[in-house]
Amino acid sequence: MSKSGKVFWHILRRLSQGVPIILAIVVLNFFLLNLAEGDAVDVLAGEAGSATPEYMAELRAKFGLDKPLPVQLLVYLKNVASLDLGYSFRHDMAVSELIIDRFWPTLLLMVTTIIIAIGFGIFLGLMAAVGLNTWKDSVISVFALITYATPLFWVGLMMIVVFSIHLGWFPTSGMETVAAFYEGWDRVVDIAHHLVLPTITLSLFYLALYTRMMRASMLEQYGQDYVVTARAKGLTERRITFVHVLRNALLPVVTMAGVQVGAMIGGSVIVESVFAWPGLGMLAFESLFARDLNLLLGIFLLSSVLVVVVNLTVDVIYSFLDPRIEVS
Amino acid sequence: MNEFWSRYARNRSAVMGLGILVLVIFMAAIASLIFPDDPFRLAGIPLSVPGANGFFLGSDTLGRDVASGIAHGAKTSLLIGLVATFAAVFIGIIFGAFSGYYGGLVDDILMRITEIFQTIPSFVFAILLVAIMKPSIESIVIAITVVSWPGVARLVRGEFLSLKNREFVQACHTIGMSDMRIIVREILPNCLSPIIVVGSLMVATAILIESGLAFLGLGDPNIMSWGFQIGAGRTMLRSAWWVCTFPGIAILVTVLAINLVGEGLNDALNPRLREGN
Numbered sequence: 289m290s291k292s293g294k295v296f297w298h299i300l301r302r303l304s305q306g307v308p309i310i311l312a313i314v315v316l317n318f319f320l321l322n323l324a325e326g327d328a329v330d331v332l333a334g335e336a337g338s339a340t341p342e343y344m345a346e347l348r349a350k351f352g353l354d355k356p357l358p359v360q361l362l363v364y365l366k367n368v369a370s371l372d373l374g375y376s377f378r379h380d381m382a383v384s385e386l387i388i389d390r391f392w393p394t395l396l397l398m399v400t401t402i403i404i405a406i407g408f409g410i411f412l413g414l415m416a417a418v419g420l421n422t423w424k425d426s427v428i429s430v431f432a433l434i435t436y437a438t439p440l441f442w443v444g445l446m447m448i449v450v451f452s453i454h455l456g457w458f459p460t461s462g463m464e465t466v467a468a469f470y471e472g473w474d475r476v477v478d479i480a481h482h483l484v485l486p487t488i489t490l491s492l493f494y495l496a497l498y499t500r501m502m503r504a505s506m507l508e509q510y511g512q513d514y515v516v517t518a519r520a521k522g523l524t525e526r527r528i529t530f531v532h533v534l535r536n537a538l539l540p541v542v543t544m545a546g547v548q549v550g551a552m553i554g555g556s557v558i559v560e561s562v563f564a565w566p567g568l569g570m571l572a573f574e575s576l577f578a579r580d581l582n583l584l585l586g587i588f589l590l591s592s593v594l595v596v597v598v599n600l601t602v603d604v605i606y607s608f609l610d611p612r613i614e615v616s
Numbered sequence: 617m618n619e620f621w622s623r624y625a626r627n628r629s630a631v632m633g634l635g636i637l638v639l640v641i642f643m644a645a646i647a648s649l650i651f652p653d654d655p656f657r658l659a660g661i662p663l664s665v666p667g668a669n670g671f672f673l674g675s676d677t678l679g680r681d682v683a684s685g686i687a688h689g690a691k692t693s694l695l696i697g698l699v700a701t702f703a704a705v706f707i708g709i710i711f712g713a714f715s716g717y718y719g720g721l722v723d724d725i726l727m728r729i730t731e732i733f734q735t736i737p738s739f740v741f742a743i744l745l746v747a748i749m750k751p752s753i754e755s756i757v758i759a760i761t762v763v764s765w766p767g768v769a770r771l772v773r774g775e776f777l778s779l780k781n782r783e784f785v786q787a788c789h790t791i792g793m794s795d796m797r798i799i800v801r802e803i804l805p806n807c808l809s810p811i812i813v814v815g816s817l818m819v820a821t822a823i824l825i826e827s828g829l830a831f832l833g834l835g836d837p838n839i840m841s842w843g844f845q846i847g848a849g850r851t852m853l854r855s856a857w858w859v860c861t862f863p864g865i866a867i868l869v870t871v872l873a874i875n876l877v878g879e880g881l882n883d884a885l886n887p888r889l890r891e892g893n
Binding site: 596 | 740827847868
């Protein structure tokens with residue numbers, strides 16, 4: 289079979305592995321929903337203030353909540369498949385609509401974070417590995433060690449104390465100055481201005497992670513035979529580092545970026561609630577206070593699916609980039 | 617033991633980490649002696665700056681003593697970190713051991729389950745679990761356990777895969793030892809060192825997750841914790857920076873110390889890994 293045919297089958301096979309995982313998560317979601325105290329009708333009755341038992345029984349029948357559990361599960365699966373994730377009574381909106389609305393700010397935050405964390409992480413890791421056991425290496429390693437141990441929400445709050453309250457350089461919260469009604473470029477600049485602190489906060493932890501990984505990966509590559517060959521050919525150290533070692537050291541770091549997406553979603557819940565960034569994380573935080581379980585489960589489901597999709601994508605890109613990866 | 621210590625002591629930052637960790641444990645142990653009152657008690661004038669009104673690290677909006685909260689919070693963090701890690705390691709060993717030892721269908725099923733738990737974004741899952749079970753110390757421990765065991769399971773599985781065909785295991789089969797006995801008494805002791813290293817690092821992660829949950833308002837309402845202090849102080853960030861700052865430093869120092877100890881244990885228990893350098 290041709291190479292592209294193999295890649296095609298590989299992608300298909302990986303897709304077929306992703307589907308059962310998503311299905312399992314949906315089922316898990318259903319049972320968590322059932323585990324919680326009270327159902328949608330209790331919530332509705334609570335919202336309405338008073339409801340007779342007869343009316344509640346009628347509502348349960350209407351929503352199918354009086355059916356046996358397996359039937360309810362099937363109905364739930366069918367609903368999820370048609371992107372119906374239930375209704376958020378607090379926001380008076382369908383959960384799926386609400387989630388899509390809040391998805392874009394989170395995506396913006398995460399994409400900038402990934403770019404910054406990977407970019408600087410690769411740079412710092414490279415510097416540390418090239419200057420192994422010098423002061424540069426020590427400073428970078430200590431920095432990585434400390435940021436690795438710092439809680440994200442605390443970094444965020446300290447950033448606000450220093451850069452917003454004392455220096456007044458950046459806004460403390462939100463995504464844009466709504467009252468200013470900026471349009472076009474002004475609006476882009478305004479959003480970018482709001483984006484700085486949340487992005488730095490969220491990137492710090494991953495920056496530490498990628499720095500450590502890049503350093504280890506570089507050092508591992510330096511020990512390989514091809515480096516000895518390159519030295520024997522008389523290549524300069526500079527050329528060996530940047531052309532040979534760097535390229536090979538990048539691969540594992542980029543893979544990890546895909547694996548870390550799940551952790552980054554968790555981090556964005558914290559960072560968004562610190563900076564009141566109006567994304568999915570903030571929505572999750574609000575739904576905690578409002579006891580809006582439907583909404584929380586919807587966010588959980590979407591973030592799980594996102595992780596599966598990102599991992600698949602990284603894997604597929606990888607099988608194109610690295611010919612050594614077994615696709616058969 | 618002496619040899620172990622000398623290898624551990626070669627890593628100077630690990631010794632420092634151990635020193636700090638001992639101090640934190642000591643602080644947690646004597647918290648009730650130096651601050652006999654309930655840390656939730658209103659101890660004096662609200663929003664006192666550090667050093668004023670008899671508050672070493674200041675007081676918060678309601679006049680609670682920040683220093684007392686940190687001392688009592690140390691107990692919470694260490695307790696939750698340790699219990700959750702032990703539970704996660706226990707579950708991880710069961711999954712990993714059976715999966716690696718039996719292979720085949722058992723391995724397939726157990727690893728599929730592990731994979732699902734690894735895919736789910738762990739912090740969001742922990743939030744969801746605590747929210748559903750209602751915040752309490754038990755639900756927090758359960759949530760952290762549920763999101764932390766898959767890593768251990770993968771590690772233990774790998775170790776079992778590489779050990780199960782060794783001669784000493786085959787010898788056990790020949791003399792008719794039962795599977796359970798081989799797993800628990802023969803193979804498991806041989807993979808304890810990587811489990812100890814991963815477990816020590818997991819305590820640090822567990823403390824970070826716990827503080828994150830408490831910060832979001834999902835801590836046990838009756839127990840003082842560092843995350844709760846920061847979460848409660850954030851509204852007064854503009855006028856009372858100390859309420860958030862000191863508990864955060866406590867988390868940072870503790871987690872850093874545990875990470876350093878973990879690295880030291882790694883050097884001491886897996887000496888082969890370091891000889892290359």
